[in-house]
Amino acid sequence: EADIYQTPRYLVIGTGKKITLECSQTMGHDKMYWYQQDPGMELHLIHYSYGVNSTEKGDLSSESTVSRIRTEHFPLTLESARPSHTSQYLCASSESVQFAYEQYFGPGTRLTVT
Amino acid sequence: KNQVEQSPQSLIILEGKNCTLQCNYTVSPFSNLRWYKQDTGRGPVSLTIMTFSENTKSNGRYTATLDADTKQSSLHITASQLSDSASYICVVSDRGSTLGRLYFGRGTQLTVWP
Numbered sequence: 093e094a095d096i097y098q099t100p101r102y103l104v105i106g107t108g109k110k111i112t113l114e115c116s117q118t119m120g121h122d123k124m125y126w127y128q129q130d131p132g133m134e135l136h137l138i139h140y141s142y143g144v145n146s147t148e149k150g151d152l153s154s155e156s157t158v159s160r161i162r163t164e165h166f167p168l169t170l171e172s173a174r175p176s177h178t179s180q181y182l183c184a185s186s187e188s189v190q191f192a193y194e195q196y197f198g199p200g201t202r203l204t205v206t
Numbered sequence: 207k208n209q210v211e212q213s214p215q216s217l218i219i220l221e222g223k224n225c226t227l228q229c230n231y232t233v234s235p236f237s238n239l240r241w242y243k244q245d246t247g248r249g250p251v252s253l254t255i256m257t258f259s260e261n262t263k264s265n266g267r268y269t270a271t272l273d274a275d276t277k278q279s280s281l282h283i284t285a286s287q288l289s290d291s292a293s294y295i296c297v298v299s300d301r302g303s304t305l306g307r308l309y310f311g312r313g314t315q316l317t318v319w320p
Contacts, residue, residue, distance in 0.1 A: 096249075112295040134210070135250075135295075151307075182249050195308065197249030 095119050098183050100196040105173055107206055113168045113201045124172040127182040129151060135182065141166060144191070172183030173205040207231040210311035212296050216312045218317045221246065221263045223286055227314045229279040229296030235299035241270050253281070253294075286318045 095139040106187055117124070122143045127135040127150075130172040137150030156170050156178070166185075170177055185200040210231045211246055219225050231239070238257045242250035254263045254270040256279070262271050267290075269282045283290055293313035 132312060132315075136310075137308070184249070194252060194255070194317045197251070199249050200247070202247070 095196040096183060096185055096196050098181075098201050100201060101199060102202045102204075103202045104206065106170075107174055111170050111172050111173055113135045113181055113183075113203070115166045115168070115198055116164050117166075117185045117196070117198075118164060119187070119196070120186060121165065121185035121187050121196075122165065123186045123188070124160065125184040125186075126150070126156075126158060126166070126168050127184065129182060129200075130152065131161070131180075139168065173203075175205045178203060178205050208298075208300065208309050210296055210298050210309050211242045211312040212294075212314050214314060216315040216317070218319060219286055221286060221318050221320050224284050225286060225316065226283065227281045227283075227316070229281070229311060230234075231277050231279070231296070231298045231309070233298040233300050233309050235301050236274060236277075237299040238270055239270075239279050239307075240297040240299070240308075241268070241279075242295040242297060244295055262284070265281075266275070275290060279280050283316075286316075288318050288320060292317060304317055 097195050098112045124141045124193040126139040130134045136152035141147050153155040159180050182200045184195050186193050186195045213228045240255045244250040253268050256263050256272045267284045272279045289309045290310040293315050296311040298309045
């Protein structure tokens with residue numbers, strides 16, 4: 093099993109609150125990713141990072157922001173949560189983006205905004 | 207538009223039976239194709255990764271095939287077990303970007319009954 097962790101696993105929060113979803117990995121991977129997944133739907137890349145101080149937006153527009161101050165840590169922040177942010181958020185990491193690289197996923201955070 | 211389509215959307219089989227899941231893709235230029243298993247409430251776990259030159263790959267009771275000419279893949283599960291109940295996701299990577307972008311299917315939800 094991959095050494096990538098996400099907390100909290102479940103979060104129910106009211107509209108307007110600021111939230112931070114934590115993701116950490118102990119594999120020393122440079123590349124990290126955040127995906128959003130709604131029930132029965134495909135994963136959508138919302139943020140990625142090639143390394144410390146590197147962050148990029150993914151395919152799906154998101155109001156969230158990310159930071160990468162340490163290699164092992166890639167938190168995602170929502171400044172003001174809305175019901176439309178209700179979803180599952182999955183963090184992943186990989187050693188490389190070269191040919192047939194393996195991407196390891198965390199267990200996910202199920203976010204519900206009321 | 208790069209797409210990954212999976213069928214069937216859901217499948218119910220009895221324990222001990224075999225099944226085959228299908229994946230069609232339009233991703234180009236093609237780099238590799240992966241099958242992931244995602245248990246409910248968990249992150250995806252990689253089963254197989256196949257490159258352009260590979261047309262079959264096995265991982266225990268899981269056997270994936272790839273026809274790069276017709277852009278089709280299948281995942282065959284032999285002698286199913288209750289623990290095989292999960293969503294099986296087909297993921298295709300392109301080689302047209304430095305990220306090696308992954309395109310996700312919506313998954314086939316497999317339920318194995320005793």
